Amino acid sequence: MSLFSFLGTLEIGFIFGLVAIGVYLTFRVLDFPDLTVDGSFTMGAAIAAALIVSGINPYVATICATIGGAAAGLVTAWLNLRFNILHLLASILTMTALYTINLRIMGKPNLALIMEPTVLSPFESFGIPNMYLKLAFVAFVVVLIGLALAYFLNTQYGMGMRATGANPRMAQANGIVIKEKIYAGLALSNGLVALAGALFAQTNGFADSTMGIGTIVVGLAAVIVGESLFGSRSMLVIVFSCIIGSLLYRLAVSAALNADFLGFTTSDLNLITAVLVGLALIIPHLRRERKARKAAAGGAS
Amino acid sequence: MISCKDIKVTFNAGLATEKRALRGVDLEIPQGEFVTVIGSNGAGKSTLLNTIAGDIRASSGKLMFDAWDVTGVSAAGRTRDVARVFQDPLAGTCGNMTVEENMALAYGRGRRGGLKPALNDDLRDLFCEQLKRLNLGLENRLGAEMGLLSGGQRQSVSLLMSALQPSKILLLDEHTAALDPKTAALVMEITDQIVEEKQLTVMMVTHSMRQALDHGTRTIMMHEGKVMFDLAGKERSQYDVKDLLNLFAKARGDGEELDDDKLLLGA
Numbered sequence: 357m358s359l360f361s362f363l364g365t366l367e368i369g370f371i372f373g374l375v376a377i378g379v380y381l382t383f384r385v386l387d388f389p390d391l392t393v394d395g396s397f398t399m400g401a402a403i404a405a406a407l408i409v410s411g412i413n414p415y416v417a418t419i420c421a422t423i424g425g426a427a428a429g430l431v432t433a434w435l436n437l438r439f440n441i442l443h444l445l446a447s448i449l450t451m452t453a454l455y456t457i458n459l460r461i462m463g464k465p466n467l468a469l470i471m472e473p474t475v476l477s478p479f480e481s482f483g484i485p486n487m488y489l490k491l492a493f494v495a496f497v498v499v500l501i502g503l504a505l506a507y508f509l510n511t512q513y514g515m516g517m518r519a520t521g522a523n524p525r526m527a528q529a530n531g532i533v534i535k536e537k538i539y540a541g542l543a544l545s546n547g548l549v550a551l552a553g554a555l556f557a558q559t560n561g562f563a564d565s566t567m568g569i570g571t572i573v574v575g576l577a578a579v580i581v582g583e584s585l586f587g588s589r590s591m592l593v594i595v596f597s598c599i600i601g602s603l604l605y606r607l608a609v610s611a612a613l614n615a616d617f618l619g620f621t622t623s624d625l626n627l628i629t630a631v632l633v634g635l636a637l638i639i640p641h642l643r644r645e646r647k648a649r650k651a652a653a654g655g656a657s
Numbered sequence: 658m659i660s661c662k663d664i665k666v667t668f669n670a671g672l673a674t675e676k677r678a679l680r681g682v683d684l685e686i687p688q689g690e691f692v693t694v695i696g697s698n699g700a701g702k703s704t705l706l707n708t709i710a711g712d713i714r715a716s717s718g719k720l721m722f723d724a725w726d727v728t729g730v731s732a733a734g735r736t737r738d739v740a741r742v743f744q745d746p747l748a749g750t751c752g753n754m755t756v757e758e759n760m761a762l763a764y765g766r767g768r769r770g771g772l773k774p775a776l777n778d779d780l781r782d783l784f785c786e787q788l789k790r791l792n793l794g795l796e797n798r799l800g801a802e803m804g805l806l807s808g809g810q811r812q813s814v815s816l817l818m819s820a821l822q823p824s825k826i827l828l829l830d831e832h833t834a835a836l837d838p839k840t841a842a843l844v845m846e847i848t849d850q851i852v853e854e855k856q857l858t859v860m861m862v863t864h865s866m867r868q869a870l871d872h873g874t875r876t877i878m879m880h881e882g883k884v885m886f887d888l889a890g891k892e893r894s895q896y897d898v899k900d901l902l903n904l905f906a907k908a909r910g911d912g913e914e915l916d917d918d919k920l921l922l923g924a
Contacts, residue, residue: 512761512770515754519762522751529710529749530766530818531736589755589802 360487361610367491367559369606370498372574373599374552376582377505378545379575380598385509386541387521391447391572392432395454396425396546398568400553402458405467405563414475418554425550428454429542437535459565466564474558490559497555501548502599506592517541549575570626577633578602584640608632658825658858659686659709664718666704666882678704680882681718688825691852691859691873695866695901700879702862706830709860711735722826737767740819741828742812746835749815752804756795756814759803760784763818787817791847809840816844820851827852829861833868845872866898878905 375393382390400421407417428450435446459465476486476493484492508514519527520537527534549571557563582601586593612628613620620628666679679701686692696702707713709720711732720728722738743749750759761775761784781799788796791813795806803811812832819827829848833841849872852859863869869876875889878901886904888896 507774508772510774510776511772512765512768512775513772515758515762515775516765516770518754518758519751522753523748525712525743526749526751527762528712528732529736529741529743530762531733531768532762532770533731533733589753 361614363487363491365606365610366603367494368556369603370491370494370599371552371556371559372578372606373498373602374501374548374555375571375575376578376598376602377502377595378548378552379572380579380594381541381545381548383576383579385518385521386538388436388443388538388542389447390429390432390542390545391444392428392450392454392542392546393549393575394568394571395451395458396428396550396568397553397556397571398458398563398565399428399454399461400425400550401557401563401567402461402467402553402565403550404554405469405557406461406463408469408472408474408558409467414473414477414558418475418551418558421554422547422551425553426543426547428550429544429546430539432546433539433542437538455565458568462563462565465566466562469557469561469563475555476558494555494559498599501551502595503592506595509591509595513540570629573629573633574602574605577605577629577636580633580636581605584636605632658688658690658723659684659860660719660721661685661705661709662719662721664705664708664715664720666701666708666713667716670716678882679708679715682882682884684877684884686858686860686875688858689856690875691857692861692875692877693869693873694860694862694877694879695864695869696879696885701882702879703830704882705879706828706860706862709826710739710741710828736824738824739826739828740766740822740824741830742815742819742832744831744834746808746811746815749818750803750811753802755800755802756788756806757781757784757799759814760787760818760821764821766822767824768822783821787821788814790850791817791843809836809844812836812840812844813847816847816851820855823855825858827857827859829859831862831864834864848872866901870896870898870901876901 375397378393382388403421403424404414404417407420408414432443432447432450435441435449436443441449476489479489479493480486482489509518516527516532517537517540519530519532520534520541524534527537553568556567578601579598580601581604582597582599585601586597588594588597609625609628609632612618613622613625661682661684664679664682665677668676668678682701682705694702694705704713708715711727711730711734715728718728719726722735725738727735751762754762757776761780764780765775784799785796788799793810793813795810795814803814806814812835816832832848833844836844845868851857859873861873870893875887876893877887878885
């Protein structure tokens with residue numbers, strides 16, 4: 357693996373760390389499996405690219421992209437809470453609708469941002485080589501957001517959100533309006549994912565209508581890898597284990613693709629992802645089974 | 658404090674499975690009264706409790722907390738005045754959050770959840786002090802996951818949590834039913850302490866006639882969605898479990914054998 361591709365891998369790892377945090381918020385904190393992220397990732401990229409191409413300041417464009425993603429999350433929450441549509445199905449509906457909406461936003465299947473200004477432009481005059489600059493910028497943003505989110509989950513509001521997912525009846529009995537927490541959580545999650553999309557488009561120089569496919573699996577993979585490495589209850593550790601999980605996942609995929617003797621090509625990515633996520637789910641299960649067998653055998657003797 | 662006026666609750670109205678759980682309950686509970694509620698399965702005890710808590714909306718009738726009409730107020734909205742403890746020890750706490758986080762949640766009951774950290778050292782001291790009352794050694798386990806505690810410990814903590822914020826009404830839904838006798842006695846002792854200390858208006862649903870007579874100041878029996886009888890004061894103090902059983906059989910008017918094992922066992 358060359359230095360260039362190593363730095364690129366870390367950069368994408370950090371960006372998908374945001375996706376992982378978003379997925380953690382819905383799947384784990386709220387216990388609301390949300391597949392909207394496949395659409396909101398692309399939406400973030402599409403809104404940012406379309407606005408930048410039409411001459412809007414990249415920072416404003418990135419904020420608009422985040423708001424767009426949050427709105428998509430609200431739609432999913434609304435379908436589920438107002439009309440009782442199963443959460444998975446509600447999110448698939450939003451995701452499907454977003455595919456068309458994203459094409460409309462961009463006006464064509466992909467937009468190039470090669471010569472356009474991006475969020476990185478103000479820092480380019482510092483004379484740092486682009487590949488370091490991109491990584492440093494992305495890492496800074498993601499770590500900052502991670503810190504903010506860990507703080508948030510320990511506030512009264514954030515703790516209410518965690519209780520909503522863990523035990524809605526108890527939450528309600530303690531005066532927590534659970535619907536409000538679900539709306540807020542889905543908006544926050546999809547906002548973060550859209551921000552990831554917007555950053556991805558700007559650091560990689562394009563937005564494409566199909567770029568979001570599989571976002572949910574990658575996000576989930578990162579959450580699971582992180583969880584299986586750190587078994588802490590501290591919010592700070594959990595949030596950062598999502599980010600580290602994302603980095604490790606990217607490195608593992610990249611290593612698999614770069615190992616010539618394995619003969620993988622980029623088109624094998626989805627299979628590799630599925631196998632890695634599968635392993636991350638299967639190994640802890642097998643370990644538990646073995647432990648239980650050992651405990652049973654120990655008790656019998 | 659609590660005033661029920663002709664409260665009716667019907668589940669699955671208009672369907673073949675229609676169930677009229679409450680058929681017009683009129684009940685006035687003054688401030689500071691501790692009402693115990695008994696009745697066989699399906700009598701409407703829990704439905705009444707859940708209607709007062711707001712989990713179930715009354716199909717008709719009116720529910721007031723003093724001058725506050727809460728008929729249309731959500732369960733979360735009512736928590737300004739109401740605290741509760743559930744029957745299931747797992748229901749009242751979040752198993753995957755720590756003891757101190759659970760207590761912090763309860764501490765925030767009835768307040769707007771702000772963006773300040775939910776926990777700080779002052780609160781930890783307060784929680785520690787409260788947990789010491791239980792004599793279960795939990796004051797040293799503030800950071801432990803709630804799921805690691807036993808059912809009795811969790812229920813005891815739930816009870817403390819219900820009293821962390823000033824409230825006027827405490828609803829107890831068979832909160833000792835899932836506990837072993839020794840722990841149940843401990844939990845009842847703490848219940849009485851808290852009620853005394855905070856001058857709460859209490860409604861406690863129970864399956865045990867003994868418990869219903871030994872605790873509180875008033876006992877009502879529910880049957881088929883109505884209040885069948887209402888005992889208080891001197892009359893109540895002369896009653897024994899046997900009298901209660903007789904009264905129960907008589908009121909049903911058919912001399913029918915009690916078919917509810919729990920009711921008898923609890924006695």
